[in-house]
Amino acid sequence: MFKRKSEAATAAPAAPATYGIMAEFSDTDEIIHAAEKIREAGYTKVEAYTPIPVHGLDEALGHKPSRLPWLVLAGGLTGSSGLFAFMTWVNVVDYPMNIGGRPLFSWPAFIPITFEGMVLFSAFAAVFGLIFICGLPMPYHPVFNAPGFERASVDGFFLCIEAKDPQYNAANAKSLLQGLGAKAVHEFSE
Amino acid sequence: MAEQTEKLNSTLSNLQRLAGIVGGGALVITFAGIALSSTSQVLQSYLFAFLFFFGLSAGSMFLLNLQAVTSGVWGLIIRRFVEASAMIIPWMGLLFIPVAIGIVLQLADLYPWSNPAVVAADYILERKAPYLNVPFFLARTVFYFAVWGWLVYRMRKFSIAQENAPMSETMTWRDKMAQTGGPSVLAHVMLWTFAATDWGMSLEPLWASSMYPVAWMAGQILTNFALWIIVLWLLSKNNLLGYDVPVDRLHDLGKFAFAFTVLWTYLNFSQYLIIWSGNVAEFTPWFHYRTLGGWQYLAIALVFGHFFLPFFLLLSRHTKRNFGVVARISMYLVAIELVYVFWLINPAFNHDGFSIHWTHLTAFAGVGGAWIFMFLRHLRQLPILPKHDHRIPELEAQLKGKHGHGHAKPAPANH
Numbered sequence: 001m002f003k004r005k006s007e008a009a010t011a012a013p014a015a016p017a018t019y020g021i022m023a024e025f026s027d028t029d030e031i032i033h034a035a036e037k038i039r040e041a042g043y044t045k046v047e048a049y050t051p052i053p054v055h056g057l058d059e060a061l062g063h064k065p066s067r068l069p070w071l072v073l074a075g076g077l078t079g080s081s082g083l084f085a086f087m088t089w090v091n092v093v094d095y096p097m098n099i100g101g102r103p104l105f106s107w108p109a110f111i112p113i114t115f116e117g118m119v120l121f122s123a124f125a126a127v128f129g130l131i132f133i134c135g136l137p138m139p140y141h142p143v144f145n146a147p148g149f150e151r152a153s154v155d156g157f158f159l160c161i162e163a164k165d166p167q168y169n170a171a172n173a174k175s176l177l178q179g180l181g182a183k184a185v186h187e188f189s190e
Numbered sequence: 191m192a193e194q195t196e197k198l199n200s201t202l203s204n205l206q207r208l209a210g211i212v213g214g215g216a217l218v219i220t221f222a223g224i225a226l227s228s229t230s231q232v233l234q235s236y237l238f239a240f241l242f243f244f245g246l247s248a249g250s251m252f253l254l255n256l257q258a259v260t261s262g263v264w265g266l267i268i269r270r271f272v273e274a275s276a277m278i279i280p281w282m283g284l285l286f287i288p289v290a291i292g293i294v295l296q297l298a299d300l301y302p303w304s305n306p307a308v309v310a311a312d313y314i315l316e317r318k319a320p321y322l323n324v325p326f327f328l329a330r331t332v333f334y335f336a337v338w339g340w341l342v343y344r345m346r347k348f349s350i351a352q353e354n355a356p357m358s359e360t361m362t363w364r365d366k367m368a369q370t371g372g373p374s375v376l377a378h379v380m381l382w383t384f385a386a387t388d389w390g391m392s393l394e395p396l397w398a399s400s401m402y403p404v405a406w407m408a409g410q411i412l413t414n415f416a417l418w419i420i421v422l423w424l425l426s427k428n429n430l431l432g433y434d435v436p437v438d439r440l441h442d443l444g445k446f447a448f449a450f451t452v453l454w455t456y457l458n459f460s461q462y463l464i465i466w467s468g469n470v471a472e473f474t475p476w477f478h479y480r481t482l483g484g485w486q487y488l489a490i491a492l493v494f495g496h497f498f499l500p501f502f503l504l505l506s507r508h509t510k511r512n513f514g515v516v517a518r519i520s521m522y523l524v525a526i527e528l529v530y531v532f533w534l535i536n537p538a539f540n541h542d543g544f545s546i547h548w549t550h551l552t553a554f555a556g557v558g559g560a561w562i563f564m565f566l567r568h569l570r571q572l573p574i575l576p577k578h579d580h581r582i583p584e585l586e587a588q589l590k591g592k593h594g595h596g597h598a599k600p601a602p603a604n605h
Contacts, residue, residue, distance in 0.1 A: 055438075069506075069507075073505070100469060108462065108463050108466050108467075109463075109467070111459060111463065112463070
């Protein structure tokens with residue numbers, strides 16, 4: 001993101017670089033099959049864009065499991081232990097009060113808040129973690145330069161082989177994608 | 191395929207014979223214990239074993255009816271197991287007879303309200319007597335078994351009819367089962383609420399908690415998911431199942447086990463928190479006895495062993511999707527449920543402190559053997575995978591890995 005800004009600042013009017021090559025498929029089985037074949041062909045920088053979640057696509061693309069569950073676990077543990085510790089501090093150290101003759105450290109009474117803290121902080125971690133991992137907010141993304149890409153939110157299943165892939169070669173990638181039954185294949189720029 | 195069915199049948203038939211011999215022998219030894227120790231001790235141990243195994247069938251009764259309503263392939267792969275297990279309920283009625291005899295003939299200290307001397311000396315028990323008296327208790331028990339028996343036989347009848355009818359009629363029978371399943375879930379929960387109140391809660395008749403039956407029920411359902419993961423694993427491992435369990439469906443069962451671990455904790459802790467906060471002399475003794483004199487170690491073991499450990503073990507998708515791992519976690523879950531039921535029932539007889547007797551072991555083996563015998567008997571009557579269930583095409587699609595939910599890899603059995 002920052003790189004793009006500095007490029008804009010120098011405002012060198014060079015021709016925009018190629019971002020990648022975009023192929024459109026018509027259904028989930030086709031896109032999973034294509035993703036598997038592209039991976040077998042050795043491509044590593046491949047991304048999919050689909051209108052619905054497609055089970056098994058991550059695996060087919062060889063994407064690593066998301067780090068999000070670990071963030072959520074950390075959030076949950078932080079929230080639950082943090083609030084439990086806070087209640088203990090308030091009730092035992094900061095403002096000790098005799099409530100119905102119970103011990104100051106009456107842990108059963110702390111459990112509902114501990115649980116709520118776990119839920120709240122897990123949810124925070126899930127939402128903000130997702131935003132962070134996805135790199136949002138992102139006001140510009142080159143994939144929208146690919147012709148017909150709007151259909152990715154309607155009925156188009158898209159696969160993009162990115163130019164930063166070490167074995168990227170426009171002609172080879174194009175013929176591979178067409179061979180896999182892509183409806184349309186376009187190279188597009190950043 | 192035919193060879194496999196034959197191998198499965200002979201394996202199950204051998205197991206059934208073994209369970210019958212071990213169970214019968216253990217029951218004989220248990221009741222011989224009357225001469226060696228006391229009738230009270232024997233019937234107390236027996237009641238504990240009865241309630242644990244009844245709980246397995248009760249959980250199955252719930253799931254049998256639930257999966258008939260909700261559909262889903264997770265319900266298809268456990269359908270025959272929950273059917274066979276729920277079908278034991280009417281037979282459990284026979285196993286209740288020793289307890290009934292013990293109560294009628296005043297042979298043992300089981301239910302304090304069944305002893306006229308105790309009732310006469312207690313103001314509150316005297317006023318509870320219109321409900322808590324021997325004839326009405328037995329009549330209610332007969333009623334529970336009769337209604338349960340009727341409901342489960344009805345379901346089984348549809349199931350057998352579906353098996354024998356062509357695939358084109360599958361939806362007719364699916365609809366009948368779904369229409370029975372909904373009201374049956376409701377009936378089951380109500381029956382269990384009353385039965386748990388009678389059989390378990392009234393062991394300490396001055397105490398009452400409306401959460402006791404449902405908290406126990408969450409454990410029964412949790413144990414059922416664990417049990418069927420184990421059974422599927424054992425069958426897969428020995429090449430007796432006839433298909434590979436799709437890993438996504440295994441994941442479903444694991445997720446259910448995880449969810450019911452949390453539900454069990456929620457219900458049991460809520461019950462504790464409410465009684466602890468209220469701090470009312472009528473309600474606290476039940477927990478008082480269960481957290482003193484050695485029983486507190488079981489209570490602490492349950493907090494860590496029935497919640498924290500399974501919660502973190504089942505949190506990760508990797509453990510739930512690995513057949514060998516999730517099967518071993520499931521074995522642990524069944525074991526810890528046994529501790530839970532032991533802690534629910536036995537402190538009622540031992541207010542002074544922790545107590546365990548050899549008849550607990552023999553009664554467990556005896557009722558357990560009888561339970562497994564009946565389970566296998568019902569399981570062997572029909573194919574282990576319903577041939578004409580409406581979900582069969584869906585399962586086949588998943589096994590082939592076609593369909594939108596594709597990539598159905600079999601769960602590796604031998605880890």
